[in-house]
Amino acid sequence: MPSYSRPLVSKLPRVGTTIFTVMSRLAQEHGAINLSQGFPDFDCAPALRALVTKYINAGLNQYPPMAGVPRLREAVAEKVERLYGAAYDVEHEVTIVPGATYGIYTAMATLVRPGDEVMLFEPAYDSYAPAVEVHGGVPVYVQLTYPDYAIDWQAVQRAITPRTRAIIINTPNNPTASVFSAEDMRMLDGLLRDTDVVVVSDEVYEHIVFDGHQHQSVARIPGLADRSFIVSSFGKTYHVTGWKMGYVLAPRELMAEFRKVHQFNVFVANGPIQHALAEYMQDRDAYLSLAAFYQRKRDFFLKALAGSRFVPLPSRGTFFQNLRYDAVSDERDTDLAVRLTREHGVASIPVSVFYREPPAHKVLRFCFAKSEDTLARGAEILSRI
Numbered sequence: 219m220p221s222y223s224r225p226l227v228s229k230l231p232r233v234g235t236t237i238f239t240v241m242s243r244l245a246q247e248h249g250a251i252n253l254s255q256g257f258p259d260f261d262c263a264p265a266l267r268a269l270v271t272k273y274i275n276a277g278l279n280q281y282p283p284m285a286g287v288p289r290l291r292e293a294v295a296e297k298v299e300r301l302y303g304a305a306y307d308v309e310h311e312v313t314i315v316p317g318a319t320y321g322i323y324t325a326m327a328t329l330v331r332p333g334d335e336v337m338l339f340e341p342a343y344d345s346y347a348p349a350v351e352v353h354g355g356v357p358v359y360v361q362l363t364y365p366d367y368a369i370d371w372q373a374v375q376r377a378i379t380p381r382t383r384a385i386i387i388n389t390p391n392n393p394t395a396s397v398f399s400a401e402d403m404r405m406l407d408g409l410l411r412d413t414d415v416v417v418v419s420d421e422v423y424e425h426i427v428f429d430g431h432q433h434q435s436v437a438r439i440p441g442l443a444d445r446s447f448i449v450s451s452f453g454k455t456y457h458v459t460g461w462k463m464g465y466v467l468a469p470r471e472l473m474a475e476f477r478k479v480h481q482f483n484v485f486v487a488n489g490p491i492q493h494a495l496a497e498y499m500q501d502r503d504a505y506l507s508l509a510a511f512y513q514r515k516r517d518f519f520l521k522a523l524a525g526s527r528f529v530p531l532p533s534r535g536t537f538f539q540n541l542r543y544d545a546v547s548d549e550r551d552t553d554l555a556v557r558l559t560r561e562h563g564v565a566s567i568p569v570s571v572f573y574r575e576p577p578a579h580k581v582l583r584f585c586f587a588k589s590e591d592t593l594a595r596g597a598e599i600l601s602r603i
């Protein structure tokens with residue numbers, strides 16, 4: 219086995235194995251119901267699978283265009299204009315990428331120089347800070363208020379400095395399941411108006427907003443769309459997280475720089491899957507019905523938990539339900555998450571792992587992108603604790 223014995227200064231000294239890998243592994247070891255990692259335990263639509271096969275068999279197996287297959291870029295631009303009112307130029311302002319994580323990383327590679335500050339809201343999705351730091355940037359954290367996970371706009375204002383290069387927002391939000399309101403978007407627009415701050419808007423859960431509310435895309439607000447990278451993921455929308463497919467939208471000037479990096483980072487995303495997604499996107503109902511689909515799962519899970527000592531926090535979007543456990547245990551959330559998996563057979567994610575300095579909140583995140591049978595069995599165990 220080869221071994222490297224010279225000094226190596228890590229660019230990401232704080233990064234280890236992610237909690238998602240740890241909890242999924244633990245769940246497997248203990249045969250636990252896995253409500254930890256955010257992926258469905260059901261398959262995607264057979265029609266979508268058939269389309270991928272169709273395009274592979276049709277021989278579309280070589281490099282597609284660097285920015286993405288034109289018909290898929292057209293389908294994305296058409297959807298975004300119809301839903302959010304912003305017209306993105308297919309030639310220059312839409313790029314198909316291998317997943318949203320990649321889109322965010324490449325946006326950071328495009329924007330961040332050593333010493334630049336990038337504002338993040340905490341709790342924050344775990345890929346954001348490393349994507350900033352690996353490019354020499356400095357994450358600047360603004361805490362979402364607890365327990366409603368709202369945005370303290372005064373704190374945002376205080377955190378903006380001449381070094382602020384970008385701000386990463388995420389609505390609907392993982393891990394809090396909170397969403398931006400139209401007023402939040404107006405506040406952001408107003409605060410950034412006299413700055414050069416670029417917004418990287420992670421909208422991977424754009425089609426999973428509950429209770430009749432609308433997704434607040436930055437594309438709805440011209441002043442924000444003009445300064446934003448929008449990143450979305452087909453993985454979340456079509457139950458195909460393993461395909462790692464997404465798209466990025468930005469004004470032409472920003473996108474031209476993004477594509478310079480993209481060209482040498484990966485060059486292209488999977489070709490036959492792009493053709494399949496382009497055809498599948500013609501069925502609007504597949505993404506427009508997603509919110510109702512997941513709302514039913516949320517409500518099923520909550521009903522099955524009624525009477526439990528775990529107390530639900532609002533889940534306004536995404537496929538996550540956070541539960542407070544103040545009445546159950548004094549343990550730290552990381553300890554309880556491990557014990558629940560080992561001793562009770564249900565795996566979750568401790569929300570403190572999404573913080574740099576974990577607060578003492580007693581909250582676990584449960585993923586309800588699962589079959590009703592899985593949710594019922596998970597809720598039954600939780601109700602007995």
Ligand SMILES: Cc1ncc(COP(=O)(O)O)c(C=O)c1O
Nearest residue numbers: 317318319343392422451453464
């Ligand atoms: C907020 C958020 N952004 C990005 C991603 C990653 O998306 P993708 O699998 O397309 O890279 C996830 C997946 O969990 C997520 O929750």
